[in-house]
Amino acid sequence: MKKIVLMIVLGTFFGLAYLLALSITLDAAQPAKSRPATATKQSCLTCHPDFAPVLPKGHPAAVGKHIVACTTCHKPDTSGKTAPNAYSARLHQAHEGKTDCALCHTWEPRKSFGLVGQKFSWGKPSKEEMELLKKLLGSWATSTYMDAGHGKKNVTCMGCHGKALPTEGDSVENDHCLACHAPLDKLQAKTAPKDFPDRNPHKSHLGDIACTVCHKGHAESKVYCLQCHPNFKMKIK
Amino acid sequence: MSSLEKDPPVVKGISRRAVLKGALGLGVLTSTGGLAMNLATPESARAAVRQLPKKWDETIDVVIVGSGFAGLAAAAEAAGQGAKVVILEKMPTYGGNSIINGGAWNSWDDKYHLRQKLNLGDDSWELFKQDTLKGGDFYNYPELVEVMVKNAPEATNWLMDEGVKVRDTLPRMGGHSAYRTFMAVEGVGRGITEHMKKVAEKRGAKTRLGTQVSWIWRKDAESPVLGVEVTKDRKKSNIRIKRALILASGGFSKDVKMRMTFNPTLVAAYNCTNQPGATGEMIRYAQAIGAEAIQLAFIQLYPCAEPETGMLDTPAVYPYTGTGYGLIYVNKTGKRFVSELERRDVVSNAQIKSGSKPTYSIFSEEIIQKLAVPKAEIERGIAKGRIWKTDTIGELAGKLGIPADALQETISKHNKFIADGKDPEFNKPVTKSMLPIVNGPFYAIAQWPAIHHTMGGLRINTSAQVIDIWGNPIPRFYAAGEVCGGVQGSNRLGANATTDCVVFGRIAGTNAGKEKPVA
Numbered sequence: 001m002k003k004i005v006l007m008i009v010l011g012t013f014f015g016l017a018y019l020l021a022l023s024i025t026l027d028a029a030q031p032a033k034s035r036p037a038t039a040t041k042q043s044c045l046t047c048h049p050d051f052a053p054v055l056p057k058g059h060p061a062a063v064g065k066h067i068v069a070c071t072t073c074h075k076p077d078t079s080g081k082t083a084p085n086a087y088s089a090r091l092h093q094a095h096e097g098k099t100d101c102a103l104c105h106t107w108e109p110r111k112s113f114g115l116v117g118q119k120f121s122w123g124k125p126s127k128e129e130m131e132l133l134k135k136l137l138g139s140w141a142t143s144t145y146m147d148a149g150h151g152k153k154n155v156t157c158m159g160c161h162g163k164a165l166p167t168e169g170d171s172v173e174n175d176h177c178l179a180c181h182a183p184l185d186k187l188q189a190k191t192a193p194k195d196f197p198d199r200n201p202h203k204s205h206l207g208d209i210a211c212t213v214c215h216k217g218h219a220e221s222k223v224y225c226l227q228c229h230p231n232f233k234m235k236i237k
Numbered sequence: 238m239s240s241l242e243k244d245p246p247v248v249k250g251i252s253r254r255a256v257l258k259g260a261l262g263l264g265v266l267t268s269t270g271g272l273a274m275n276l277a278t279p280e281s282a283r284a285a286v287r288q289l290p291k292k293w294d295e296t297i298d299v300v301i302v303g304s305g306f307a308g309l310a311a312a313a314e315a316a317g318q319g320a321k322v323v324i325l326e327k328m329p330t331y332g333g334n335s336i337i338n339g340g341a342w343n344s345w346d347d348k349y350h351l352r353q354k355l356n357l358g359d360d361s362w363e364l365f366k367q368d369t370l371k372g373g374d375f376y377n378y379p380e381l382v383e384v385m386v387k388n389a390p391e392a393t394n395w396l397m398d399e400g401v402k403v404r405d406t407l408p409r410m411g412g413h414s415a416y417r418t419f420m421a422v423e424g425v426g427r428g429i430t431e432h433m434k435k436v437a438e439k440r441g442a443k444t445r446l447g448t449q450v451s452w453i454w455r456k457d458a459e460s461p462v463l464g465v466e467v468t469k470d471r472k473k474s475n476i477r478i479k480r481a482l483i484l485a486s487g488g489f490s491k492d493v494k495m496r497m498t499f500n501p502t503l504v505a506a507y508n509c510t511n512q513p514g515a516t517g518e519m520i521r522y523a524q525a526i527g528a529e530a531i532q533l534a535f536i537q538l539y540p541c542a543e544p545e546t547g548m549l550d551t552p553a554v555y556p557y558t559g560t561g562y563g564l565i566y567v568n569k570t571g572k573r574f575v576s577e578l579e580r581r582d583v584v585s586n587a588q589i590k591s592g593s594k595p596t597y598s599i600f601s602e603e604i605i606q607k608l609a610v611p612k613a614e615i616e617r618g619i620a621k622g623r624i625w626k627t628d629t630i631g632e633l634a635g636k637l638g639i640p641a642d643a644l645q646e647t648i649s650k651h652n653k654f655i656a657d658g659k660d661p662e663f664n665k666p667v668t669k670s671m672l673p674i675v676n677g678p679f680y681a682i683a684q685w686p687a688i689h690h691t692m693g694g695l696r697i698n699t700s701a702q703v704i705d706i707w708g709n710p711i712p713r714f715y716a717a718g719e720v721c722g723g724v725q726g727s728n729r730l731g732a733n734a735t736t737d738c739v740v741f742g743r744i745a746g747t748n749a750g751k752e753k754p755v756a
Contacts, residue, residue, distance in 0.1 A: 169470030198617055205337065205427055206330050210446070213329040224329070227513050228337075230546060 042103060044069065054094070067104040068117040076115055078122070080163025082179035089154035096141040101134070113165060123165030132168060139218050147217045155180075160217065177211045201225055201234060274455045277525045289454060293464060293477035297323045299749045300465055300476060301442075301483045302450050302519055305335035306426075306735055307718030308485035309433035310742030311749065316440035318750025320480055324442060325467060327449035328514040333487050334719075335738065336430045337512060339554040340421035341408075342735035344389035347419070348397065352407050357416035357670060362386045364415055369733060372412040372580050373692070373726015376532060381724045384699050385733075388740040393419060396739065400432040406609040409561030409670070410731040411540075412580040416561060416670065418732045424551050424614060429735070445469075450519065453482065455526040458705070461712030461755075462526070481713040481749035484703070485742060488691030488719040489517025490536065496688065499533040508547020508687035510539050519720060523695055527705040528714070531722040532693035537729055538585035539689035543623070544595035547687030552618040555608060556598035556684050557731055562607040563671035564600040565651050566684075569593040571634065571643030573651065576665035582728045585686035595683040597637055599648065601674045618682075625681040633679045648674050690729050693722040701745035715749050717741035 043065035048054060051062040051069070062069045074087050091104075101107070106114045107130065112121035125133060140147040140157065150159065157165075160172045181187055188202040198205075201214065201223065213224045214236060221236040273287040298320035301308045308324055316322045326333075345360040346352070352360060365386040370377050397403070402422045409416040421428030434444075451473065452466035464477040489495045490511040496503045520530050541556035542549050556564065560577040566584070568574050568591040575587035588596045605615065618624035627633040630648060634641035652673035654660040660667055695703050695716045702710035718738040725733060 169472060196617070196621060205425055206332065207336070207427055207431060209330045228546075228548065 066116060071115060071117060076118055078120060078163055082159055082176050084154035084159065085156050086154040088156045089151060092137065093141050093151060096137055125165055129167060133165065136218050145218055146215055146221060171212050172217065174211050199232060274457050274526050276527060289456065290475040294474040296477040296479055297321055298480040298754060299483065300325060300478050301485055303333060303486035304331040304444055305333035305485065305487060305718065306738035307742035309430060309437050310739050311483045311485055311717055311746030312437035312442035313433060313440060314743045314746030315750035316437060316442040318747065320750040322442040324444040325448045325450055326444060326446050329447050331444055331446060332430045334512050334515060335426045338426035339549065340423055340425045340428050341418050341732040343417045343732045344393040344419060344736065345417055346390040347393040352416055355407055357407055360415035360417050365417065368412060368414050369730055372730040373728055375726065377726035378723040380699050385724060385737055385740050389736050392736060392739040396429060399436045401429050404609040406607060408558035408608060410557055411560060411578050411584060412730040418558065453522045453526050458527055462714045478713065479754040480752040481715055483745045483749050484519050484523060484716040484720050485718050486519035486720045487515050490515050490688045490691055492516040496536055500536050503536055503688060508542060510542050510547055510549040510687045510689045520694055523703060528703050528711060529696040529706045530694060531696045535692035535727045536688060537581055537690040537692060538686035540581050540584035540588060540686050541684035542687035544683050544685035551614060552623040552682050556682055558608055559600050559604055561670060562604045563655060563673065564598055564604055566596055567599055567644060567647055568596050569639055571639040571647055573647055573663060576663035578665050580728050581731065588686055595685045598682045598684055599674065600680050601676060602678050603672050603676060605680060623682065626678050628677045630679055633681050637681055690734060691719060692725040692727065692729055694720045696723060697721050700748050701741050713752060715745035717745040
């Protein structure tokens with residue numbers, strides 16, 4: 001279920017292309033160096049004849065036409081570790097909605113999803129699941145929800161969902177949230193109301209509850225307390 | 238039954254109408270093999286012919302619906318029998334109404350003999366039974382009441398053994414003729430549910446949140462419960478049940494349509510103390526496979542909820558637990574309007590007829606001390622404006638906007654009733670444990686009735702088996718707690734729900750766990 005992350009991470013170079021991903025060409029699946037130098041239609045060079053302007057300052061020169069130019073150094077993250085991944089995040093943010101996913105990603109419906117030039121797979125998304133993943137990646141890149149907030153901090157799908165592509169209905173466990181937002185008591189202290197300390201949403205009479213009860217990744221977050229306490233003045237920033 | 242897991246033949250050429258007729262006549266279904274029992278009314282969208290699952294997505298020994306007191310007790314006991322137990326909870330948090338309830342239950346004894354230690358008179362299971370029957374206008378099924386009261390001390394000891402701590406008090410509440418209400422130190426149901434959950438989980442029970450049961454599978458009127466259809470994130474799947482299904486899904490106070498179906502006067506404008514998930518659909522699913530549901534019109538108001546929202550917050554418990562110690566209720570004119578030791582329905586109706594909203598509980602420092610309420614808890618209530626505290630009766634009257642002399646006169650009169658040992662005004666059974674309101678500081682809490690508990694529900698027997706409309710137990714089908722009817726009669730006495738849930742939850746869990754697994 002937690003595979004979304006991988007998609008993002010691996011896709012560092014190619015991942016942006018989700019929206020148009022249906023036409024993977026044979027040569028897209030080849031390592032860049034084996035391609036004829038004239039092939040420009042399906043390569044990074046179409047838009048980036050020179051990578052230097054889009055690379056961070058001090059970044060060594062990137063050579064090649066395809067994601068392999070990046071993955072030579074940026075090994076795809078398959079660890080499932082909860083941490084920002086600036087490389088993957090920036091690639092996806094820059095290309096989401098503009099580039100065919102297949103420029104960087106390999107995908108066989110219900111069989112595999114990976115990166116051009118790499119053997120591993122982050123999951124087996126079906127066509128329907130891929131549509132959902134694209135939609136949610138778009139949300140992650142541009143929405144007003146919590147997903148986009150995380151995107152701005154370079155937290156990719158994997159940062160919350162673990163090491164495999166998430167499937168429909170996937171949730172995020174508290175320990176993933178707390179990997180960055182810990183310790184819990186600090187969080188609780190931050191949200192303790194001065195006037196009524198017992199009205200603390202992070203230390204409520206419901207005990208330990210899932211963060212996702214209120215904090216929704218790809219939808220509007222809602223203060224669960226308000227269902228029974230409509231007069232509380234609480235909102236999620 | 239194992240053939241069901243393959244590919245049941247579909248009988249073609251049977252119209253929906255014919256199947257529905259057949260379902261009611263019970264003859265046709267057995268011959269169709271693949272069709273599920275469904276007694277839902279023909280007008281209902283759910284009445285469509287249902288095909289039993291061709292294959293099951295998973296198999297579980299004991300499935301429990303609901304994670305409140307009854308569900309957790311059942312889970313602990315079923316898992317204790319060695320069964321693989323899964324609790325399905327449709328809400329995103331566990332505990333239902335139980336985790337937010339007042340943290341109180343009734344018993345006529347316990348291993349530490351708290352009542353005797355506090356010198357609060359006598360009690361017995363017979364007296365507890367009589368009170369419960371009388372409070373329920375004798376609509377209760379006496380054999381079920383007897384199971385509840387006889388097992389109450391053992392349930393109490395079990396809770397204590399599993400870590401529940403109680404306050405050093407034993408209130409007497411409306412309708413009870415003895416001091417028998419145990420209170421968790423936390424002053425809220427979580428002080429009980431957390432310990433129950435711990436023991437259930439320790440024994441291997443698992444809880445799935447956000448998982449709603451959307452159908453109960455049964456083949457025909459002879460068949461056991463076979464499994465359930467669950468819906469999670471709009472996705473449906475089917476669980477095959479090897480030992481038994483236990484419904485512990487609570488009542489329907491929060492479902493305006495359902496409560497008005499049985500009592501049209503309980504309109505949406507009424508406040509409700511319940512959590513949003515108390516919507517009763519499991520009763521409907523059980524009815525659709527032949528379960529009997531009884532006494533559904535008996536729906537109770539809690540007399541002392543927070544007037545604006547209907548919440549049963551911590552301060553809303555004192556007006557109810559304080560009555561045995563001399564707390565009084567007054568209306569806007571400063572007068573008493575009911576015997577404070579009356580049953581919930583009587584007190585609620587008296588408030589509604591008292592002339593204005595809200596009414597107030599009046600009590601003194603000495604009375605609140607009898608309830609062993611932590612000082613900090615009171616201070617929080619005062620800070621929130623839920624509790625008024627003053628040094629004089631006059632000031633208190635001023636805060637409430639009621640005539641000071643009238644309030645003083647009411648209190649003086651009531652003090653005299655306590656001294657005399659009788660209440661000629663409302664005939665309250667005055668006891669020696671009641672204190673006159675003489676010394677300050679003085680307190681007041683606003684209160685108003687809110688819909689609280691549905692006494693009716695599924696018919697069960699003393700083994701917690703669900704009974705069908707022909708009077709027979711449905712094999713591999715149990716229920717416990719508020720989803721059941723018949724234990725509380727027409728009106729539940731305060732704190733009897735927790736006892737009901739724990740006692741019958743444990744019985745259901747034990748019996749379900751002992752069922753011989755389906756081959």
